[in-house]
Amino acid sequence: MGDEIFMARALELARSAPFTSPNPRVGAVVVRDGAVISEGVHLGAGSPHAEALALLGIDAGGATLYVNLEPCTHQGRTPPCAPAVAEAGVARVVAAIPDPDERVRGAGFNLLRERGVDVAVGVLEDEAEWLNAPFLHHRRTGRSYLTLKLALSLDGRLGARDGTSRWITGPAARGYVHRRRLEADAVMVGSGTVASDDPSLMVRAVDAARQPAALVVDGSGRMRPDASVLTRQHEVIVATQPTVAHERQVEWKEAGAEVLLIADRGRGTGVDLDVLIREMGRRGMTEIYCEGGARLATALLARDLVDRLELHHGPVTIGDGGPGIGDLGTLSMSGASRWELRDTQVFGSDVVTTYTRARA
Numbered sequence: 562m563g564d565e566i567f568m569a570r571a572l573e574l575a576r577s578a579p580f581t582s583p584n585p586r587v588g589a590v591v592v593r594d595g596a597v598i599s600e601g602v603h604l605g606a607g608s609p610h611a612e613a614l615a616l617l618g619i620d621a622g623g624a625t626l627y628v629n630l631e632p633c634t635h636q637g638r639t640p641p642c643a644p645a646v647a648e649a650g651v652a653r654v655v656a657a658i659p660d661p662d663e664r665v666r667g668a669g670f671n672l673l674r675e676r677g678v679d680v681a682v683g684v685l686e687d688e689a690e691w692l693n694a695p696f697l698h699h700r701r702t703g704r705s706y707l708t709l710k711l712a713l714s715l716d717g718r719l720g721a722r723d724g725t726s727r728w729i730t731g732p733a734a735r736g737y738v739h740r741r742r743l744e745a746d747a748v749m750v751g752s753g754t755v756a757s758d759d760p761s762l763m764v765r766a767v768d769a770a771r772q773p774a775a776l777v778v779d780g781s782g783r784m785r786p787d788a789s790v791l792t793r794q795h796e797v798i799v800a801t802q803p804t805v806a807h808e809r810q811v812e813w814k815e816a817g818a819e820v821l822l823i824a825d826r827g828r829g830t831g832v833d834l835d836v837l838i839r840e841m842g843r844r845g846m847t848e849i850y851c852e853g854g855a856r857l858a859t860a861l862l863a864r865d866l867v868d869r870l871e872l873h874h875g876p877v878t879i880g881d882g883g884p885g886i887g888d889l890g891t892l893s894m895s896g897a898s899r900w901e902l903r904d905t906q907v908f909g910s911d912v913v914t915t916y917t918r919a920r921a
Contacts, residue, residue: 564655567592567627568684572657572692574602574611575629579743580771581605583845585660585696589615590627591651598624612642622650629657629689631682634672635664643669647676655681657689661700691903694917695848698868704842705746705849708869709861710738711886715874718883719855724757726854729875732766733908738852739766741871745773746846747798750790751857752779761789762852774798776841776849777818778857780831781805786812800832834866855884862898863889869917870900876910 567590574588581587581603589611591599599621601614609617612632632642632654646654654673659682660666670680690697695706712729713719720726728735742748748762755777762775774796777784782805784791791797797818801810802825810820821840823832841849851861861867891897900916907913 563595564627564681564684567597567625568629568655568657569688570597570600571611571627571629572685572688574600575692578602578604579740582696582746582847583699585630585693587611587628587630591615591619591621591624592627593624607638610639610642612646613639616645616649616651620650623652624650625653625655626651627655627684629685630693631656631658631660631665631667632669632673633660633662633665634668643672644676647673647678651678653679653681655684657683657685658693658697661697663700694869699842699847702842703839705838705846706868707838707849707851707861707866708741708745708871709851709853709858709867710741710871710873711858712873712875714877714879714883716878716880718879718885719858720757720884721879722882724753724884727758729877730873730911731875731909734873734875734911734913736766737906737908737913738873739764739769741850742773743767743769743771745848745850747774747776747841747849749776749778749849749851749853749857751853752777752781752783753856754852754854755779755784755788755790757854759789760852761793763793763795773850774846776800778832778834778837778853779805780825782809784813786816791816791818800837802832831860834860834864838866855887859887859889862886865898867918869903869915872914872916874912874914 571588571590575586578586584606587603589601599615599619601611603611632646634641634643673680698706742764772795775790776798778800780802798821799813799818800821800823803822813820823836825831825833899919901919903917904915
Protein backbone atom coordinates (compact mmCIF):
# COMPACT_ATOMS: atom_id res chain seq x y z
CA MET A 562 0.00 0.00 0.00
CA GLY A 563 2.89 2.36 0.74
CA ASP A 564 4.22 1.96 -2.80
CA GLU A 565 0.88 3.03 -4.22
CA ILE A 566 0.73 6.13 -2.00
CA PHE A 567 4.15 7.37 -3.08
CA MET A 568 3.53 6.47 -6.75
CA ALA A 569 0.28 8.42 -6.60
CA ARG A 570 2.34 11.42 -5.50
CA ALA A 571 4.77 10.90 -8.39
CA LEU A 572 1.80 10.86 -10.79
CA GLU A 573 0.38 14.01 -9.18
CA LEU A 574 3.69 15.77 -9.74
CA ALA A 575 3.85 14.57 -13.35
CA ARG A 576 0.31 15.80 -13.95
CA SER A 577 1.23 19.29 -12.71
CA ALA A 578 3.29 19.95 -15.87
CA PRO A 579 0.66 20.45 -18.59
CA PHE A 580 2.96 20.25 -21.62
CA THR A 581 6.25 18.37 -21.94
CA SER A 582 6.04 17.11 -25.53
CA PRO A 583 7.90 15.51 -27.18
CA ASN A 584 8.99 14.22 -23.75
CA PRO A 585 6.76 12.33 -21.30
CA ARG A 586 5.20 13.78 -18.15
CA VAL A 587 7.26 12.44 -15.26
CA GLY A 588 7.31 12.95 -11.50
CA ALA A 589 9.78 11.47 -9.02
CA VAL A 590 9.66 11.04 -5.24
CA VAL A 591 12.55 10.00 -2.98
CA VAL A 592 11.54 8.23 0.23
CA ARG A 593 13.51 7.05 3.25
CA ASP A 594 11.99 5.27 6.27
CA GLY A 595 8.48 5.98 5.01
CA ALA A 596 8.99 9.73 4.67
CA VAL A 597 9.40 11.85 1.54
CA ILE A 598 12.80 13.57 1.52
CA SER A 599 12.75 15.05 -1.99
CA GLU A 600 10.61 15.45 -5.12
CA GLY A 601 11.07 16.44 -8.73
CA VAL A 602 8.97 17.04 -11.86
CA HIS A 603 10.04 17.30 -15.48
CA LEU A 604 8.83 20.57 -17.02
CA GLY A 605 9.58 19.90 -20.68
CA ALA A 606 12.21 19.38 -23.35
CA GLY A 607 15.58 20.82 -22.34
CA SER A 608 14.75 21.04 -18.63
CA PRO A 609 16.16 18.58 -16.05
CA HIS A 610 14.46 15.22 -15.74
CA ALA A 611 12.34 14.53 -12.68
CA GLU A 612 14.80 12.00 -11.24
CA ALA A 613 17.72 14.43 -11.52
CA LEU A 614 15.77 17.16 -9.75
CA ALA A 615 14.64 14.82 -6.99
CA LEU A 616 18.22 13.70 -6.33
CA LEU A 617 19.74 17.18 -6.51
CA GLY A 618 21.51 18.20 -3.29
CA ILE A 619 20.39 15.28 -1.12
CA ASP A 620 21.91 12.13 0.32
CA ALA A 621 19.91 9.38 -1.40
CA GLY A 622 21.95 6.49 0.00
CA GLY A 623 19.65 3.58 0.82
CA ALA A 624 16.53 5.47 -0.23
CA THR A 625 13.68 4.42 -2.54
CA LEU A 626 12.92 6.34 -5.72
CA TYR A 627 9.35 6.33 -7.04
CA VAL A 628 8.94 7.36 -10.68
CA ASN A 629 6.02 6.90 -13.08
CA LEU A 630 8.23 6.00 -16.09
CA GLU A 631 11.40 3.97 -16.53
CA PRO A 632 14.55 6.09 -16.01
CA CYS A 633 16.30 6.77 -19.32
CA THR A 634 19.76 5.60 -20.38
CA HIS A 635 20.42 7.82 -23.41
CA GLN A 636 22.13 11.19 -23.68
CA GLY A 637 19.77 13.86 -25.00
CA ARG A 638 19.64 17.52 -24.07
CA THR A 639 20.20 16.35 -20.50
CA PRO A 640 22.27 13.46 -19.06
CA PRO A 641 20.74 9.97 -18.69
CA CYS A 642 18.90 9.30 -15.44
CA ALA A 643 19.45 5.60 -14.72
CA PRO A 644 23.23 5.89 -14.16
CA ALA A 645 22.71 8.96 -11.97
CA VAL A 646 20.16 7.09 -9.85
CA ALA A 647 22.59 4.20 -9.30
CA GLU A 648 25.51 6.51 -8.55
CA ALA A 649 23.41 8.38 -5.97
CA GLY A 650 23.18 5.22 -3.91
CA VAL A 651 19.45 4.65 -4.31
CA ALA A 652 18.70 1.15 -3.01
CA ARG A 653 15.31 0.59 -4.66
CA VAL A 654 13.48 2.00 -7.66
CA VAL A 655 9.72 1.62 -8.00
CA ALA A 656 8.45 2.45 -11.49
CA ALA A 657 4.93 2.40 -12.90
CA ILE A 658 5.68 1.44 -16.52
CA PRO A 659 8.57 0.79 -18.93
CA ASP A 660 9.54 3.44 -21.48
CA PRO A 661 8.75 2.18 -25.03
CA ASP A 662 11.17 4.66 -26.62
CA GLU A 663 13.57 2.61 -28.77
CA ARG A 664 16.49 4.22 -26.92
CA VAL A 665 15.27 2.82 -23.59
CA ARG A 666 12.89 -0.19 -23.72
CA GLY A 667 14.09 -1.87 -20.54
CA ALA A 668 17.69 -0.66 -20.71
CA GLY A 669 17.12 1.65 -17.74
CA PHE A 670 15.83 -1.19 -15.57
CA ASN A 671 18.64 -3.49 -16.72
CA LEU A 672 21.32 -0.95 -15.87
CA LEU A 673 19.87 -0.37 -12.41
CA ARG A 674 19.71 -4.08 -11.66
CA GLU A 675 23.27 -4.57 -12.90
CA ARG A 676 24.35 -1.85 -10.44
CA GLY A 677 22.68 -3.67 -7.56
CA VAL A 678 19.49 -1.58 -7.37
CA ASP A 679 16.28 -3.43 -6.53
CA VAL A 680 13.69 -2.63 -9.22
CA ALA A 681 9.91 -3.08 -9.01
CA VAL A 682 7.66 -2.31 -11.99
CA GLY A 683 3.89 -2.08 -12.37
CA VAL A 684 2.67 0.05 -9.45
CA LEU A 685 -0.36 2.10 -10.61
CA GLU A 686 0.39 0.97 -14.14
CA ASP A 687 -3.02 1.85 -15.60
CA GLU A 688 -2.95 5.40 -14.21
CA ALA A 689 0.56 5.91 -15.59
CA GLU A 690 -0.44 4.62 -19.02
CA TRP A 691 -3.42 6.99 -19.11
CA LEU A 692 -1.39 10.02 -18.04
CA ASN A 693 1.19 9.53 -20.81
CA ALA A 694 -1.09 7.94 -23.41
CA PRO A 695 -0.07 10.37 -26.19
CA PHE A 696 3.67 9.93 -25.56
CA LEU A 697 3.40 6.14 -25.32
CA HIS A 698 1.28 5.92 -28.47
CA HIS A 699 3.72 8.10 -30.40
CA ARG A 700 6.72 6.04 -29.32
CA ARG A 701 4.98 2.77 -30.12
CA THR A 702 3.51 3.73 -33.50
CA GLY A 703 5.29 6.87 -34.73
CA ARG A 704 1.88 8.53 -35.13
CA SER A 705 0.39 11.47 -33.29
CA TYR A 706 -2.28 10.53 -30.74
CA LEU A 707 -5.60 11.90 -32.02
CA THR A 708 -8.17 13.18 -29.53
CA LEU A 709 -11.54 14.08 -31.05
CA LYS A 710 -13.49 16.57 -28.94
CA LEU A 711 -17.18 16.99 -29.74
CA ALA A 712 -19.57 19.48 -28.12
CA LEU A 713 -22.99 17.84 -28.36
CA SER A 714 -26.53 18.82 -27.50
CA LEU A 715 -28.62 16.39 -25.47
CA ASP A 716 -30.09 15.11 -28.73
CA GLY A 717 -26.69 14.53 -30.29
CA ARG A 718 -26.33 17.61 -32.50
CA LEU A 719 -23.07 19.46 -33.08
CA GLY A 720 -24.74 22.77 -33.88
CA ALA A 721 -27.83 24.51 -35.18
CA ARG A 722 -29.27 24.27 -38.69
CA ASP A 723 -27.33 27.37 -39.78
CA GLY A 724 -24.05 25.69 -38.80
CA THR A 725 -23.37 27.73 -35.65
CA SER A 726 -22.33 25.91 -32.49
CA ARG A 727 -21.64 28.71 -30.00
CA TRP A 728 -22.38 27.86 -27.32
CA ILE A 729 -23.57 24.34 -26.60
CA THR A 730 -21.64 24.17 -23.31
CA GLY A 731 -21.02 26.74 -20.59
CA PRO A 732 -17.93 28.70 -19.49
CA ALA A 733 -16.59 26.07 -17.09
CA ALA A 734 -16.59 23.29 -19.69
CA ARG A 735 -15.06 25.66 -22.24
CA GLY A 736 -12.33 26.44 -19.71
CA TYR A 737 -11.55 22.74 -19.60
CA VAL A 738 -11.19 22.79 -23.41
CA HIS A 739 -8.53 25.49 -23.05
CA ARG A 740 -6.65 23.36 -20.52
CA ARG A 741 -6.77 20.47 -22.96
CA ARG A 742 -5.51 22.73 -25.77
CA LEU A 743 -2.56 23.62 -23.58
CA GLU A 744 -1.67 19.93 -23.24
CA ALA A 745 -1.69 19.28 -27.01
CA ASP A 746 0.92 19.96 -29.67
CA ALA A 747 -1.71 21.10 -32.15
CA VAL A 748 -5.42 21.98 -32.26
CA MET A 749 -7.10 20.76 -35.45
CA VAL A 750 -10.29 21.92 -37.15
CA GLY A 751 -11.82 21.67 -40.60
CA SER A 752 -12.53 24.54 -42.95
CA GLY A 753 -16.24 24.27 -42.14
CA THR A 754 -15.59 25.16 -38.50
CA VAL A 755 -13.40 28.07 -39.60
CA ALA A 756 -16.19 29.33 -41.87
CA SER A 757 -18.99 29.04 -39.30
CA ASP A 758 -17.24 29.96 -36.02
CA ASP A 759 -14.03 31.77 -37.11
CA PRO A 760 -12.00 30.46 -34.14
CA SER A 761 -8.47 31.59 -33.27
CA LEU A 762 -7.69 28.21 -31.62
CA MET A 763 -5.68 30.03 -28.95
CA VAL A 764 -5.42 29.08 -25.27
CA ARG A 765 -7.19 31.94 -23.51
CA ALA A 766 -9.12 30.83 -20.43
CA VAL A 767 -6.04 29.61 -18.53
CA ASP A 768 -2.50 30.86 -18.09
CA ALA A 769 -0.40 29.64 -21.00
CA ALA A 770 3.36 29.83 -21.38
CA ARG A 771 2.95 28.47 -24.91
CA GLN A 772 0.35 28.18 -27.63
CA PRO A 773 -0.37 24.98 -29.57
CA ALA A 774 -0.01 24.95 -33.32
CA ALA A 775 -3.21 25.46 -35.30
CA LEU A 776 -3.86 22.73 -37.86
CA VAL A 777 -6.59 23.49 -40.42
CA VAL A 778 -7.77 20.78 -42.81
CA ASP A 779 -9.02 22.44 -45.99
CA GLY A 780 -9.09 20.26 -49.07
CA SER A 781 -11.07 22.72 -51.20
CA GLY A 782 -9.48 26.13 -50.55
CA ARG A 783 -12.52 27.34 -48.62
CA MET A 784 -10.72 29.24 -45.83
CA ARG A 785 -10.42 32.96 -46.44
CA PRO A 786 -7.02 34.62 -45.93
CA ASP A 787 -8.51 36.96 -43.29
CA ALA A 788 -9.71 34.12 -41.04
CA SER A 789 -8.91 34.70 -37.36
CA VAL A 790 -6.78 31.58 -37.15
CA LEU A 791 -4.41 33.11 -39.72
CA THR A 792 -3.96 36.33 -37.74
CA ARG A 793 -2.47 34.64 -34.64
CA GLN A 794 1.26 35.07 -34.12
CA HIS A 795 1.87 31.37 -33.67
CA GLU A 796 2.40 28.31 -35.84
CA VAL A 797 -0.38 27.62 -38.35
CA ILE A 798 -0.42 24.64 -40.70
CA VAL A 799 -2.98 24.39 -43.48
CA ALA A 800 -3.32 20.84 -44.79
CA THR A 801 -4.73 20.92 -48.29
CA GLN A 802 -4.62 19.19 -51.66
CA PRO A 803 -2.25 20.04 -54.53
CA THR A 804 -5.33 20.74 -56.66
CA VAL A 805 -6.36 23.76 -54.58
CA ALA A 806 -5.88 27.01 -56.48
CA HIS A 807 -2.29 28.25 -56.36
CA GLU A 808 -3.54 31.78 -55.65
CA ARG A 809 -5.29 30.58 -52.50
CA GLN A 810 -2.19 28.73 -51.34
CA VAL A 811 -0.15 31.91 -51.81
CA GLU A 812 -2.68 33.89 -49.76
CA TRP A 813 -2.36 31.44 -46.88
CA LYS A 814 1.43 31.58 -47.05
CA GLU A 815 1.44 35.38 -47.14
CA ALA A 816 -0.73 35.29 -43.99
CA GLY A 817 2.08 33.35 -42.29
CA ALA A 818 0.82 29.77 -42.56
CA GLU A 819 2.69 26.70 -43.68
CA VAL A 820 0.83 25.04 -46.55
CA LEU A 821 1.13 21.27 -46.37
CA LEU A 822 0.11 19.51 -49.58
CA ILE A 823 -1.39 16.05 -49.10
CA ALA A 824 -3.24 14.32 -51.93
CA ASP A 825 -6.27 12.10 -51.34
CA ARG A 826 -4.62 9.14 -53.14
CA GLY A 827 -7.55 8.82 -55.52
CA ARG A 828 -10.16 8.29 -52.81
CA GLY A 829 -12.06 11.46 -53.61
CA THR A 830 -12.31 12.24 -49.90
CA GLY A 831 -10.11 15.34 -49.63
CA VAL A 832 -6.90 15.48 -47.61
CA ASP A 833 -5.67 12.01 -46.66
CA LEU A 834 -6.06 12.22 -42.88
CA ASP A 835 -4.04 9.09 -42.21
CA VAL A 836 -1.05 10.59 -44.00
CA LEU A 837 -1.56 13.88 -42.15
CA ILE A 838 -1.51 12.24 -38.71
CA ARG A 839 1.58 10.25 -39.64
CA GLU A 840 3.31 13.43 -40.81
CA MET A 841 2.53 15.24 -37.56
CA GLY A 842 3.95 12.25 -35.70
CA ARG A 843 7.10 12.40 -37.82
CA ARG A 844 7.47 16.02 -36.72
CA GLY A 845 7.41 14.94 -33.08
CA MET A 846 3.85 16.02 -32.24
CA THR A 847 2.59 13.56 -29.64
CA GLU A 848 -1.04 14.74 -29.45
CA ILE A 849 -3.45 16.44 -31.85
CA TYR A 850 -6.60 17.82 -30.21
CA CYS A 851 -9.30 17.95 -32.87
CA GLU A 852 -12.20 20.34 -32.42
CA GLY A 853 -13.32 19.99 -36.02
CA GLY A 854 -16.95 19.97 -37.08
CA ALA A 855 -19.25 17.23 -38.32
CA ARG A 856 -17.54 16.51 -41.63
CA LEU A 857 -14.01 16.20 -40.22
CA ALA A 858 -15.21 14.25 -37.18
CA THR A 859 -17.12 11.82 -39.39
CA ALA A 860 -14.10 11.28 -41.63
CA LEU A 861 -11.80 10.60 -38.67
CA LEU A 862 -14.23 8.17 -37.06
CA ALA A 863 -15.01 6.41 -40.33
CA ARG A 864 -11.31 5.81 -40.97
CA ASP A 865 -10.70 4.61 -37.39
CA LEU A 866 -8.16 7.35 -36.72
CA VAL A 867 -9.47 8.50 -33.32
CA ASP A 868 -7.56 7.33 -30.25
CA ARG A 869 -9.51 9.29 -27.62
CA LEU A 870 -13.09 10.51 -27.86
CA GLU A 871 -14.01 13.45 -25.63
CA LEU A 872 -17.74 14.24 -25.57
CA HIS A 873 -18.94 17.54 -24.06
CA HIS A 874 -22.72 17.37 -23.52
CA GLY A 875 -24.50 20.66 -22.93
CA PRO A 876 -28.06 21.02 -21.54
CA VAL A 877 -29.66 22.10 -24.83
CA THR A 878 -31.82 20.42 -27.47
CA ILE A 879 -31.54 21.49 -31.10
CA GLY A 880 -33.64 19.06 -33.10
CA ASP A 881 -33.68 17.96 -36.71
CA GLY A 882 -31.53 19.84 -39.19
CA GLY A 883 -28.57 20.47 -36.93
CA PRO A 884 -25.28 18.87 -38.02
CA GLY A 885 -24.26 15.58 -36.45
CA ILE A 886 -21.97 12.64 -37.07
CA GLY A 887 -22.58 11.30 -40.57
CA ASP A 888 -22.34 7.90 -42.20
CA LEU A 889 -19.58 5.76 -40.71
CA GLY A 890 -20.26 2.80 -42.96
CA THR A 891 -21.68 0.73 -40.10
CA LEU A 892 -24.26 -1.76 -41.38
CA SER A 893 -25.05 -3.63 -38.16
CA MET A 894 -24.33 -3.50 -34.43
CA SER A 895 -21.74 -6.23 -34.87
CA GLY A 896 -19.72 -3.80 -36.99
CA ALA A 897 -20.08 -0.81 -34.66
CA SER A 898 -16.96 0.71 -33.10
CA ARG A 899 -16.74 0.04 -29.36
CA TRP A 900 -15.31 2.44 -26.79
CA GLU A 901 -14.28 2.24 -23.14
CA LEU A 902 -15.26 4.95 -20.66
CA ARG A 903 -12.14 6.42 -19.04
CA ASP A 904 -13.30 9.57 -17.27
CA THR A 905 -16.40 11.60 -16.41
CA GLN A 906 -16.35 15.21 -15.24
CA VAL A 907 -19.22 17.56 -14.42
CA PHE A 908 -18.98 21.31 -15.05
CA GLY A 909 -22.20 22.85 -13.80
CA SER A 910 -24.89 21.45 -16.10
CA ASP A 911 -22.36 20.18 -18.63
CA VAL A 912 -20.94 16.65 -18.60
CA VAL A 913 -17.63 15.68 -20.22
CA THR A 914 -17.12 11.96 -20.85
CA THR A 915 -13.86 10.60 -22.22
CA TYR A 916 -13.49 7.29 -24.03
CA THR A 917 -10.69 5.30 -25.61
CA ARG A 918 -11.01 2.64 -28.26
CA ALA A 919 -12.03 -0.67 -26.72
CA ARG A 920 -9.25 -3.21 -26.43
CA ALA A 921 -9.67 -6.34 -28.54
